Amino acid sequence: MQATPSTSKTLVDELWEKRPLIISGPCSAESEEQVVETAIRLKKTGKVDMLRAGIWKPRTRPGSFEGVGTIGLPWLQKAKAATGLPIAVEVAMPKQVEDSLTFGVDVLWIGARTTVNPFSVQDVADALRGADVPVLIKNPINPDIELWTGAVERIAKAGIKKIGLIHRGFSSYGNTEYRNAPMWHLAIEMRRRFPDVLFINDPSHISGRRDLLLPVGQKAADLDFDGLILESHIDPDNAWSDAKQQVTPERMGEILNSYVWRHQKAEVENTELEKYRQQINQLDDELLHLLGQRMKIADKIGAYKKENDITILQTNRWNEILDSMSAKGEKLGLSKDFITKYLDAVHVESINHQNAVMNE
Structure with missing residues (x-):
């Protein structure tokens, strides 16, 4: 043809x-x-x-x-x-x-x-x-x-x-x-x-x-x-x-x-910096989404512990997480102090979720 x-x-x-x-x-x-x-x-x-x-x-x-x-x-x-x-x-x-x-x-x-x-x-x-x-x-x-x-x-x-x-x-x-x-x-x-x-x-x-x-x-x-x-x-x-x-x-x-199509402002002086900021915003959104998923799993753990009369805090398990994640974090260029503070905050939130499930 x-x-x-x-x-x-x-x-x-x-x-x-x-x-x-x-x-x-x-x-x-x-x-x-x-x-x-x-x-x-x-x-x-x-x-x-x-x-x-x-x-x-x-x-x-x-x-x-x-x-x-x-x-x-x-x-x-x-x-x-x-x-x-x-x-x-x-x-x-x-x-x-x-x-x-x-x-x-x-x-x-x-x-x-x-x-x-x-x-x-x-x-x-x-x-x-x-x-x-x-x-x-x-x-x-x-x-x-x-x-x-x-x-x-x-x-x-x-x-x-x-x-x-x-x-x-x-x-x-x-x-x-x-x-x-x-x-x-x-x-x-x-x-x-x-x-x-x-x-x-x-x-x-x-x-x-x-x-x-x-x-x-x-x-x-x-x-x-x-x-x-x-x-x-x-x-x-x-x-x-x-x-x-x-x-x-x-x-x-x-x-x-x-759809609404917008234009970049001509007066933005540092477009490279703006792109990096957009990347940070997107990564932060994804981190929050992942944390939300993590807490849903914490809810399921709370339900399991409630059904089986298990305490919320498992010290050995928590120590293993701290040691393992600190080592991984350092390899990724993250300080041990930051990893500890971050994990502490996540751990407290997880405990709060489990506590709410166990004491409904």
Whole structure:
């Protein structure tokens, strides 16, 4: 099949500089009708700059829907012809890069399951060598910022001039609120490392739920992200993948209208200092969240002790914690005095929680 020429370079260049840049579309391309209708309805919102759709879907277990494959690329061509929206596709292997470029895909992105493997990233980078196409790079699944940085470096060495980042959250043990824990401080650190690179947020994959798209996207806007990539489907409840995090194009328009995009104040004299302060704020938020989780466990311990007539204070256990944590803290550059004061405060709060449970 003859490839359709890509959208004019001028349009893609203009969108790459646009703030905020909004990318939306279905998690997976399922049919020509679904892709084209989604694009047309998203275009009508007047808020979407680019159409995304999953053609190849790397899944955790075999037997799951893994995308329609190359046959879906002509559907994207027709959606682009009908709306004028440039199209973006995820690639994970050299053949996928080749097929995408053949069918005039305007922007490629590397997914989290690929970023986590340097060999896979290098294969994609080698396939991109000599191509003139923008590439977005999602953070790896696990919270390893060096893997993310390494992916940027590999794609840059392949000669790609337009490189962007997508923050889609990280897999985290014990995480319950989000599908993927945002760990905003890691995104902020990547922004510090690559201040001039397009950096967009993915509320859909962070949230995993429609009701969180607005607060997560707004937080990204408040943290000065350059745009968002969100999933939209004409029939979200019956989507073949990630149904719970997708919304109709019309609802997407409402959400996009609700976001408030602010600008950094020009009079801020030390932007580097401001970035460090944002990192501290995010880490403090996460520390409080972890402490809250710790106290919930303390409540369960209190209930167990009550049922089994065990005293709250266990001196030997407390001494072991002090010795162990003091040693670990010193290796991390924390003074023994600080660790002792911190643990004392946590211990007192834990005792108070257990006491409240035991004496209800």
